[in-house]
Amino acid sequence: QVQLVQSGAEVKKPGASVRVSCKAAGYTFNSYGITWVRQAPGQGLEWVGWISVYDGETKYAQKVQGRVTITTDIPTTTAYMELRSLTSDDTAVYYCARADYGDPGDAFDIWGQGTLVTVSS
Amino acid sequence: QSVLTQPPSASGTPGQRVTISCSGSTSNIGDNDINWYQQIPGTAPKLLIYRINQRPSGVPDRFSGSKSGTSASLAISGLQSEDEAVYYCAAWDDNLDGRVLFGGGTKLTVL
Numbered sequence: 001q002v003q004l005v006q007s008g009a010e011v012k013k014p015g016a017s018v019r020v021s022c023k024a025a026g027y028t029f030n031s032y033g034i035t036w037v038r039q040a041p042g043q044g045l046e047w048v049g050w051i052s053v054y055d056g057e058t059k060y061a062q063k064v065q066g067r068v069t070i071t072t073d074i075p076t077t078t079a080y081m082e083l084r085s086l087t088s089d090d091t092a093v094y095y096c097a098r099a100d101y102g103d104p105g106d107a108f109d110i111w112g113q114g115t116l117v118t119v120s121s
Numbered sequence: 122q123s124v125l126t127q128p129p130s131a132s133g134t135p136g137q138r139v140t141i142s143c144s145g146s147t148s149n150i151g152d153n154d155i156n157w158y159q160q161i162p163g164t165a166p167k168l169l170i171y172r173i174n175q176r177p178s179g180v181p182d183r184f185s186g187s188k189s190g191t192s193a194s195l196a197i198s199g200l201q202s203e204d205e206a207v208y209y210c211a212a213w214d215d216n217l218d219g220r221v222l223f224g225g226g227t228k229l230t231v232l
Contacts, residue, residue, distance in 0.1 A: 045209055047221035062217050095165055105213025107156040107171035114165055
């Protein structure tokens with residue numbers, strides 16, 4: 001069964017970092033990309049960034065550029081999103097989704113269950 | 122405020138046909154494909170339409186997509202109560218070194 005399973009909820013203090021994992025199963029991991037999308041409470045979807053598992057190319061949203069790093073570990077078929085210097089504006093549910101390996105704008109066809117990241121002092 | 126503009130809400134009765142619009146510009150919808158996602162509150166988004174008008178396996182043919190210039194539309198015919206959800210359009214945007222844009226979302230209510 002093709003699926004993405006994300007790590008559990010996190011509570012962080014302002015200024016801290018968070019790393020969310022996304023384990024893929026049921027498909028050839030390095031033939032695709034992984035994108036990360038977040039959703040603040042009661043708000044819409046916001047793209048965070050994308051990685052090509054195939055060649056490691058990344059693209060990030062300007063809003064988080066410099067604070068975010070997306071990586072993958074091919075042997076464990078796991079993608080990671082690390083976000084640093086957290087503020088309350090980063091409080092959101094973070095989703096990983098399967099993407100095209102070469103086209104970050106192509107459709108996201110499989111989604112993880114989401115990980116709630118709460119930033120609070 | 123999203124660069125891709127959707128109406129915040131739409132509604133219809135069972136069996137009706139409803140359309141949801143998504144307006145953008147040449148740097149996004151005008152030059153790139155558009156995708157649509159359905160999100161039932163409390164759950165992850167689901168891909169509904171990709172590359173303007175293609176349906177993933179398992180999506181009923183009641184859902185269809187189209188594009189004209191810098192605007193796109195999602196149509197739902199034979200509306201059912203299970204269609205009540207928030208619908209998002211998404212497209213690649215060529216500005217700012219490239220990015221994915223989502224519309225603000227349209228909450229569809231089945232009356």
